[in-house]
Amino acid sequence: MSDMRQLYQEVILDHNRKPRNFGSILGANRHAEGHNPLCGDHIKLSMNVLDDKIETIAFEGEGCAICKASASMMTGAVKGQSVQDAEILVAEFRGMATGTLDLESEANHLGKLKVFAGVKDLPSRVKCAILPWHTLHAALYAESSVSTEGEADPVPGTLIGEE
């Protein structure tokens, strides 16, 4: 199967058509926005994190199928997870997309998210797949940095571009 076929398989097209957890959460305690200026992908993430656990998560925005499907599947994967486990997934997803994680030989928790493995061979599309995960990281990180400074409200994180 070619890289492109491997990437645009039915599960990704389905999440693009019917994104899960699409919208915003009223009274969310974590927010972040991610933006790829090059392609116009734009993701807004809102979450409620209680006792170190992601209770609810939703996203909205505009983007290509890869970006939207990645965001949709990400929300499904991290909902109910601890912040630590979500961060592990962020690192593993980045590793898969950039080709530094070998899915065959290295243990991981990616499961269904492995449908995005083909993106590593399409360098111009890697950033589309990773954007939601960067945004998630920013939302989680903003809170932890805010909590160390003792502020009540998290600071929205903004991402410009990708490595």
Added chain:
Amino acid sequence: MKIERMAVEGMNGERKDIDRMNIERIRADFPILNLQVSGKPLVYLDNAASSQMPQPVIDRIVRYQSQEHANIHRAVHHLSELATKEFEAARIKVQHFLKAKESREIIFTRGTTEAINLVMHGYGRAFIGKGDEIILSALEHHSNIVPWQMLAQEKGAVLRVIPMNDAGELLIEEFEALFNSKTKFLALSHVSNALGTVNPVKAMIAFAHHHGVPVLIDGAQAAPHQPVDVQDLDCDFYAFSGHKLCGPTGIGVLYGKAQLLEKMQPYQGGGDMILSVTFEKTTYNVIPYKFEAGTPPIMAAIGLGAAIDYLNGIGLDEIQAYEKILLDYATEQVSALIGVRIIGTARKKAAVLSFEIKGVHPHDVGTILNEDGIAIRTGHHCAQPVMQRFKVPATARASFAFYNTKEEIDKLVDGIRKVQRMFI
């Protein structure tokens, strides 16, 4: 080989027959067109971003590097004399290509972007001040927006923007209404890279001159596709790039009227742009050398000269007529597709077709077409204000050159259908 006869509009409006360009022979000149991409023959439709290089230009570059290279305007040895002679011969080719009055009006730059920046620094910083107004159009490339914005910020000048209609045509009445006593400069593209609109630059230049306003024309998308006569246009500056014209990257041209260039400040300081230097005072060289500090891209300039020879061998009139046939055919085929919108429908267009497929992001379109060996550009085309005007984040853009064929357009149309089937 088959040669088709076909009728096209002649320049003076009468119909005349021309030999259809011998497209098979032309394609054979371009080694890269034999490439396979994703196991399919390359269909290269990204010519507005950069065009491909024919063998005669490649050969000329190889000959220069293997037999003629040395630094120019310096030593008295054989190679330096030869390289200087060939470099200056390229300047004269550019002069004739643009129909400029004198070769000293031709300045070699790194590209269109550097040419515009040169005018911004050399002319703008000297002659545009606080409260002065610079007119731009709504369909400019970032390279003809950002330098003027930087100048406006530095000097406290103001940018005024000519709006356009839904077809992507500039509104001429609104353009005329922008002029007042504070207007000091007009910077305008000849052809829009994102939409293909051909602007009525000659009439707009005449209007600006009537108000005493000098005009820079960004010709990056025009010079490769139609004959350009800077004296007939009467523009004060004209800029274009070598790599969109079958030449190498790293070389571009700024044409400027001699009397303007002479009163401008140098853009960069260094070697070759001086007549004498002491620690107290430097006397600048004459034009064009005043604007060519340091060792220029000699190989690229000579390559550009060879590219101009190559295009002249085909004829810019013929190239323009043939590309219009390609554009008309592509427009007809793509507009027949349900769920596809063409963005940029000006009455006068160059061979650029921007489009969007309903419900599919342009980057997905680009990736899927690439699977069939089809290279198009997807994104904002360095013209974000144009994207904002049409309320799209990005477009897919096919842009044609004289070596493209109707068969390649058929492949593009098949590719678009395939994208639609996948995303239903």
